[in-house]
Amino acid sequence: MKIQDARAAITGGASGLGHATARHLIAQGAHVALLDVQEEAGRAAAEALGPNAHFVRCDVTSEAAVNAAMAEAQQRLGGLNLLVNCAGIIGAGRVLGKHGPMSGEFFSKVVQVNLIGTFLCDKAAAALMQHNAPAEDGERGLLVHTSSVAAFEGQIGQAAYSATKAALAGMTLPMARELARFGIRCIAIAPGIFLTPMVETMSAELQASLASQIPFPHRLGKPEEFAQLVAAAFTIPMLNGETVRLDGAVRMQPQ
Numbered sequence: 001m002k003i004q005d006a007r008a009a010i011t012g013g014a015s016g017l018g019h020a021t022a023r024h025l026i027a028q029g030a031h032v033a034l035l036d037v038q039e040e041a042g043r044a045a046a047e048a049l050g051p052n053a054h055f056v057r058c059d060v061t062s063e064a065a066v067n068a069a070m071a072e073a074q075q076r077l078g079g080l081n082l083l084v085n086c087a088g089i090i091g092a093g094r095v096l097g098k099h100g101p102m103s104g105e106f107f108s109k110v111v112q113v114n115l116i117g118t119f120l121c122d123k124a125a126a127a128l129m130q131h132n133a134p135a136e137d138g139e140r141g142l143l144v145h146t147s148s149v150a151a152f153e154g155q156i157g158q159a160a161y162s163a164t165k166a167a168l169a170g171m172t173l174p175m176a177r178e179l180a181r182f183g184i185r186c187i188a189i190a191p192g193i194f195l196t197p198m199v200e201t202m203s204a205e206l207q208a209s210l211a212s213q214i215p216f217p218h219r220l221g222k223p224e225e226f227a228q229l230v231a232a233a234f235t236i237p238m239l240n241g242e243t244v245r246l247d248g249a250v251r252m253q254p255q
Contacts, residue, residue: 004029011087018086020223033073060117083125114164145188153252176241192247194221
C-alpha cells in the first residue's frame with residue numbers, strides 16, 4: 001500500500017507518539033483521524049495539522065464509543081486502512097507500596113485502557129477494513145499495536161504496565177494469523193525511552209540520565225522515529241505478525 005493512500009485512525013492522536021505519527025503521515029499525503037478522549041487538545045491538534053486531519057472523540061474503554069468513533073473516522077476519511085493504537089496510560093505503582101498493596105481496581109484500569117482498549121479498536125477497525133477493495137498482494141489494511149520494551153524488561157513499579165504491553169505483543173501474531181484471510185496485517189512496535197510529553201516534564205538531569213542508558217544513538221528516541229516506522233510498515237506487505245523493538249539497543253535494568 002502507498003502511504004499517500006493511507007486513511008488512518010490514530011488513538012491517542014492528540015499528543016505524544018500518536019500526534020507525531022499523524023503529523024508524519026499527513027506530510028506524506030495521508031488522511032488521518034485523531035481519536036482521543038482529550039477533546040480540546042484533539043480539536044486543536046487536528047486544526048493545526050490542516051484539512052487532511054479530523055478529530056473524533058473516542059474513549060477506548062467503551063465498546064460502543066469505539067465502534068461509533070471508528071465508523072465516524074471511516075466516513076470522514078472516505079475509507080479506513082490503517083489503525084495506530086497509541087492510547088494508553090503508564091499505570092506505575094508497586095504491588096506492595098508504602099501505602100499498602102496495589103488495588104485490583106488500579107490494575108484493572110491499566111488493563112482496560114492499554115489492552116482491552118486496543119482490542120476494541122482492533123476489532124472495530126478490522127470489521128470495517130475487511131470490506132475494503134484489495135490493494136496489491138490482496139491487502140486491505142494494517143493494525144499497529146504500541147507495545148514497549150517494558151514488555152520484556154519490566155522495571156520495579158511496572159507490573160501493571162508491563163503486563164499490558166506484553167499482552168499486546170502476544171496478541172499480535174494470533175491476530176495477524178486470523179486476519180490474514182482478509183488481507184489485514186497486524187504488527188506491534190515496542191519503543192524504548194522516547195521523548196514523550198511525560199519525559200519532557202522530567203528535569204534535564206533525569207533526561208540525560210535516561211539517555212545515558214541507550215547504547216546508540218546515545219539519546220532519547222524521537223517520536224518522529226516511531227512515526228517513520230509506522231509509515232514504513234504500511235508500505236511493506238511482508239512485515240506482519242511481528243513485534244519490532246525501537247530502542248537503540250537498550251535493555252532496561254530492574255529500576
